[in-house]
Amino acid sequence: MGHLSPITEAEVVPLHGVNGPTLDEIGLAAWIAQAEPGEALVYHRGFLAVDATSVISKLPADRQRTLQLVAAAARRAAEQNLVHLVQSRLGPDAFAYIAVARPKPGPSGAALSMRLLEAA
Template structure:
């Protein structure tokens, strides 16, 4: 089971690297307003093959994570935020949104659909 602590606004907390599946699991159990830092760095550069300094497997995992966060945002499940932590360095944060009262599909179905895409 993924255990994630809420991050107070403005706090800098070292977070373990997440996978897209772990982000989905967090979204599924998070209460509205809960926050998770899913990356710290410069996401656009860190996922780009030619300029990223990350090893290829880690770069691909981060790209999948970024796409998962974007997909969850597009489905209205999270807000995405950035906080500047230094020159060319940002904390990328997902904030859980309230669950829709009458959803046409379940949250699990939405997340599985995103994972398959």
């Protein structure tokens, strides 16, 4: 089994920032479709379990729902072997949730499109 090198800041695609637009399911699927193996995407910064739970989250309801959908899509993509999901601790109760692109399974085209649809 090979050794994975740590992900550096330069290798992480920041699709959203603290005040930037929120990543949605379509953005995640688009990134997965074009990402090269080993490329990484931070799809959330914070504490996912808290931020996606309405009774304790400080996020607005629409951001909570988007986060729930993106997290579920990331999990489905991992189940389809399209990405690895990892976390990096940023501080107390703060994490970066990262999707790392895996090699695309089989030939691209319709087969990959179907896997992406299943993951979305």
